[in-house]
Amino acid sequence: MLSKSQKIQHLYNRAAFGMSVDQFQAAQKSRLKTELKNLMGNSVGELPLTAIAENPFVRLREDWKDKSFDREELKKELNKRIKESRVKLGDLNTQWMEQLTNPQAMVREKLTLFWHDHFAVRSNNGYHAQIHNNVLRKHALGKYRDLLLAVAKDPAMLAFLNNQQNNKRKPNENFARELLELYTLGRGHYTEKDIKEAARAFTGWKFDRYTCQFRFISRQHDAGQKEFMGKTGDFDGEDIIDMVLANKQTAYYLSAKLFQYYVSDQPDEPIIQKMADRFYESDYDIEDLLTYVFSADWFYEERFIHNKIKSPQELLHGIRQHFGLSYEMPRALIFLQKSLGQQLFFPPSVNGWSVGREWVNSSSLVNRMRLVNHLARNADPEIRVKDELDDQGKSSVRGAQLLKTGRMNWPLLEAHLSGMRDEQKLDALIEFLISKPLNANTKRALLSELKKQEDDAIKWLAVTIAGLPEYQLA
């Protein structure tokens, strides 16, 4: 049986990115129900990202009408602005990084990251990326139909999966395919014919380059009869979405994915089935489903505690929570994301990021285990950054400079352990950082080394515990 505080910690590990010292201390005097209510309650509101002020196309529109401007010059200017907005993706990234552990938004933010992976869109236009991200955030806890429909009408998605090129004369199947394969039913639950017919239904779904608003171009839309999943009619995109949501397989597919994100990498069929039933019956109410999961007895079963391999984002935010790590130059966080292989706004494929064990191989494991030690010393972790668009090495040199501006909040952690004997310190730190007892051998070795430390014993101990393979799990 888990103690009350272990349960609260598990909830924070999964619903958010672990606990800060303050949150950990407050939880000792709190109740699980209260904590869950607070976590969900704090995420009712939404904090949209605002780093990118305007659409790079907007001012150009007026110039374009004015025939006295040279077209070639305008095109060049446009390319320049798109490039600038790409650079600004960095500001968008750091704004979101700060927000992901904001106590006033944690559940919504972690869920927004889930949708960012689910709808893995890349956009060269930073303004589009920002709109897209805010759409995910706005509907993160709402009804999945609203989320899906908003995403389907969103400029980043329309551009990324080529629906801009989807018209009656020459349908483009890209969006329709991913809609069925990745966003709703999952592989094996539709035919190639379904994809073709769905693509026709989404013809004419475009966005306006200047206003970034969705536009339905009826002369490009194929209004003819379509045969989709055994039904015939003059379906449009919304009809297709309604039909795939009416299929219970969609509730199952999404539940399995959410189970993996919040509960365990090993699927548990009966539980996923229960989640799917609930989700389907609530008309795909995401908040209801999450509250159900976080209140379920099975969620706090021993087998689900401390059993998930952290994604690089979870690892990084966990470190920020545990150690109060912040950077005067927040772009250091971008360098760290690149080093660890998970940079916001740059999912590696339309399928999103790796999951679970896929994150671990010989190279990544030692880099991840050494990470806290290097961050604590503001030292270069010596991880070469793969950046297909940059020349070799440049970003690494700059990254090492940025990391020097980091600071960890040691006084807070030291105060937490003040007045304790070595054994108690060790237990308290294991509890705080790992949330599950350590193997007795490791613990004994840690204790005997701890006794040899003169000053900075707490730093040594905390950094050493965070260097264990156990710290890679939550």
Added chain:
Amino acid sequence: MKNSRRSFLRQSSLLAAGSVLAPSFINSFTNRFQAYNGKRLVIVQLSGGNDGLNTVVPFRNDTYYQKRPQLAIKSNEVLRLTDELGFNPAMSGMRSLFDDGVLSVINNVGYPNPDRSHFRSMDIWHTGSNSDEIWSTGWLGRYLDASCHSCESPHGIVELDDNLSLAMKGERLNGLAMSNPKSFLNKVRQSRASQLIRLNAEQAHEETNLGYLYKTLVETNQSAEYVAQKIKRYKTSASYPQSGFAKDLKTIAELIGSGMETSVYYASLGGFDTHAGQKGKQARLLNTYSEAMKAFVDDLKRNNLFKDTLILTFSEFGRRVGQNASAGTDHGTANNLFVIGESVKAGMFNSSPNLTDLDNGDLKYEIDFRRVYATVLEKWLRVSSEASLKREFKTLNFI
């Protein structure tokens, strides 16, 4: 002895000094990569989409000069290889490999329904999937899976980087990524791997995620021990250019020379996404590439290591035939590819690209890149290519 201030983050041992690895972990049998047959494949990835038309220049083609008024390379500057094609002037190193009869240039390599996104197209090259399929394992990772059923060490494939690329991730086995052996050994030492393995000997056998982490740590430690033993024995005296890419090739030459049982090495050179101001930028990169390759081949030759080494160079796509408004080129499709080795059918493998029969301004591919992979797997590494590529592809006769 008490540890003083400042040393708090020192990587102190968790066990008394003098403790060593448990004997089972240094058993040399578990360190073997059984599939190694003495043949080595080195893969060089040019990331960002290298402009193939300004790499292998069709200097007799009027269309080329019409479509690239500023970017085209003048016919008198081209390093001529045949009556029609010649290298970019920055590639004298590669030119001499061509003259030596160890380089095969394969034109018009690509795949059906090409994707012009870097990361998508790179994924396709890494996994070997069709353009409408999303696979999560790489062609070399699946080669590892298929060729080694009892391997415990990941050094059968070594990538010169700190993050392992998708190409080398298998279902069961992964390649080993290290930007250089010394830093890898240091990192493994810093992670206290050997002590932690001793302290947690039972964990490594569990099916849990924690067990998986410890099992990976054991493998990592084995690889580190193996690399440490091997690398001591060999150091090249050859001189290489200063670039990071040349350093990587030098490291590969040393790993080969040290007798590592590694079948595939993988190195990358990035920066080829030349949308603007292409001419100088690409020339600098091609020069870096070409000089490093020449030094690498010379080094291997001098040490009698070249005859069992095959080097394959690719990029995720070529670029458009016409230049854009910023004296650069945008993402395109089919591209050329280089294979270097003593057993290659040297010279121009096939005809130059057709610049008039285009698909929407882009070259049409003639050879599926997976046929190149199949050839290398079947005729060089001597394994069945189907396990690695999941489909059957006809081999080519460049080997």
